[in-house]
Amino acid sequence: MGLPKFSRPKGGCEELSCNLYVANCGPAVGLSLDCIASAFGSYGAVKGVYPADESGCRVIVSYCDESSAQLAFEALNQKPCHDLGGRFLHIRYSVERPQCQVKGTDSVQVSLEASELNIPGIYLIHDFVSVQEEEQLLAAVDARPWHNLAKRRVQHYGYEFCYDIRNVNTQQQLGELPSFVACILDKIPLFRKLHEAADVLLDQLTVNEYPRGVGLSPHIDTHSAFEDSIYSLSLSGPCIMEFRASVDDRDTNNSSYSSNFVRKAIYLPPRSMILLSGEGRYAWQHYIPHHKVDMVNDNMIRRSSRRVSFTFRKVRKGSCRCDYPQFCDSQKVKQETGSS
Known part of the structure; x- marks a missing residue:
């Protein structure tokens, strides 16, 4: 299977989900996915951290439940994250898009x-x-x-x-x-x-x-x-x-x-x-x-x-x-x- 795909929820940033779109965060700004997962893990069980696009400076942090995502959003949005070197993060909620099960669209190891x-x-x-x-x-x-x-x-x-x-x-x-x-x-x-x-x-x-x-x-x-x-x-x-x-x-x-x-x-x-x-x-x-x-x-x-x-x-x-x-x-x- 390929990586999950995410998008903004139709209701805007107030609509809760298990997934956070995090800008100013990623390998391009010197933060590994493991490091990001560890920092956001302080607020609940992280299911995965994924690239949001090809820029390398925006990621999706996916939690196992909405309450953990809400805690992280309230603690880190527009605020410095001490576990990530004091970097200011810009966060929105995101939802996972269903993947079309079409033969040939999966990624290769x-x-x-x-x-x-x-x-x-x-x-x-x-x-x-x-x-x-x-x-x-x-x-x-x-x-x-x-x-x-x-x-x-x-x-x-x-x-x-x-x-x-x-x-x-x-x-x-x-x-x-x-x-x-x-x-x-x-x-x-x-x-x-x-x-x-x-x-x-x-x-x-x-x-x-x-x-x-x-x-x-x-x-x-x-x-x-x-x-x-x-x-x-x-x-x-x-x-x-x-x-x-x-x-x-x-x-x-x-x-x-x-x-x-x-x-x-x-x-x-x-x-x-x-x-x-x-x-x-x-x-x-x-x-x-x-x-x-x-x-x-x-x-x-x-x-x-x-x-x-x-x-x-x-x-x-x-x-x-x-x-x-x-x-x-x-x-x-x-x-x-x-x-x-």
């Missing part, structure tokens, strides 16, 4: 490790680069020209990725990968213990800059464009990466349904590197939800003002012959033309 996803071919290494290396990498790309897309900026190295055809022109090489990514390429062999893809010689890099709240639409990287292994390094800010595949032929452990898809998600902290290979690369769509705040299980994590990703790939020079023909543009062409 967020994994912290790739092994929890149970998707073959997906691996994650935390702290792949150091804080100092992160700063140097960001400074290096910021010293170079960016290309503006509709909602984000990009840089291409090795080969340019053409978004209109979702492929690369193998006849137009931009040059070698820049020297400033040597600290990344030198560490790729760390994946050898996890997957043989670490031996692939990478020759294409796309740098993406995502402003806060901007994500990436669901897609599978074109099979004929790139080889098996795709590496993506997250810098500057965190995000959630989700994966989805057809419900009919996918494992449904640790996942949620969305229409005809099964969904899984993983949290990508800054400086982590994720590898997509095998089934996870060829058969699962991956994307980044367009959120300003991500719920990582019971924790609300606010995205930073920017997130920069370094995505490394190996350009494919021939047709793809993977084991997933239903998702493969190379093999679909052969089927349509009757080629063997």
Whole structure:
């Protein structure tokens, strides 16, 4: 089930309920949900504390009974809360909206490790680069020209990725990968213990800059464009990466349904590197939800003002012959033309 949804009662702030809308309160102003629950717990049993919106500075405190909510309202509204550092709180009553039980609207549990996803071919290494290396990498790309897309900026190295055809022109090489990514390429062999893809010689890099709240639409990287292994390094800010595949032929452990898809998600902290290979690369769509705040299980994590990703790939020079023909543009062409 997803988080409960709340709204103002029709009768205004005088209409009692078990739930309080609390402004000037939340992770964005330095208050954790656990800390808020503890402070409001002085007035009665707190059922839960939830983000009221994506701002990170307004929450819903839900009590088990109306009398506790009334006590907290009278004690804290427009007054300093000593348990929250003397912060002045602005409180209104709120009511829970009934959730429509529509298949596919529930949220998905967020994994912290790739092994929890149970998707073959997906691996994650935390702290792949150091804080100092992160700063140097960001400074290096910021010293170079960016290309503006509709909602984000990009840089291409090795080969340019053409978004209109979702492929690369193998006849137009931009040059070698820049020297400033040597600290990344030198560490790729760390994946050898996890997957043989670490031996692939990478020759294409796309740098993406995502402003806060901007994500990436669901897609599978074109099979004929790139080889098996795709590496993506997250810098500057965190995000959630989700994966989805057809419900009919996918494992449904640790996942949620969305229409005809099964969904899984993983949290990508800054400086982590994720590898997509095998089934996870060829058969699962991956994307980044367009959120300003991500719920990582019971924790609300606010995205930073920017997130920069370094995505490394190996350009494919021939047709793809993977084991997933239903998702493969190379093999679909052969089927349509009757080629063997």
